Amino acid sequence: MSIALTFTTSRRADATVVLAATGEIDMSNAEAFSAALAAARQEAAGDPFIVDLTRVEYIDSAGLAALFPHVDQLQLLTTGLLAPVLTVAGLDDLLTIHEE
Template sequence: MTTALSLATSRRSDGTRILTVTGEIDMSNAATFAAGLADAVDADGTPLVVDLTEVEYLDSAGLAALFPHAERIQLVVTPLLEPLLTISGLADLTTVHRP
């Protein structure tokens, strides 16, 4: 059974924007993820932290949504997703943190 995608935006006390993502990201909801990501990215160039620690599955459609924003996002991921970001080359284009 798949876990529904959920997106929530917030700000840290220092003003950093955070997009917290939970569930699974695949071709069935990648457009929703891409739209939420585009809405959360600040036009002023301030980095957006995308917290993927509660993402259980990320396919190529989800990765494709991240690439256009690579210069303006920082990712927080678990060891489950880290190899995928490395193999895809996304880890070379953006900052990747562990929780």
């Protein structure tokens, strides 16, 4: 059984949009993740935005696939747990990944 996925969207002091995800991202909720990414991108209005995955315990290929359409505007914040998965998927070649 997967851990429920929740999202919060906020702005940093510099007005950067941050979408924070908590839980597990898999094929059962990848569509909701994709919708949240699209909403954050729209809110960022062409500026870079951050997806905070530091509270995500698992991401599968469906969740990774949701990230790819946004690589031109997206930065990821993650932990050592997910960093290798993001690297294997090739995301480290396409966008900035900050490891906490």
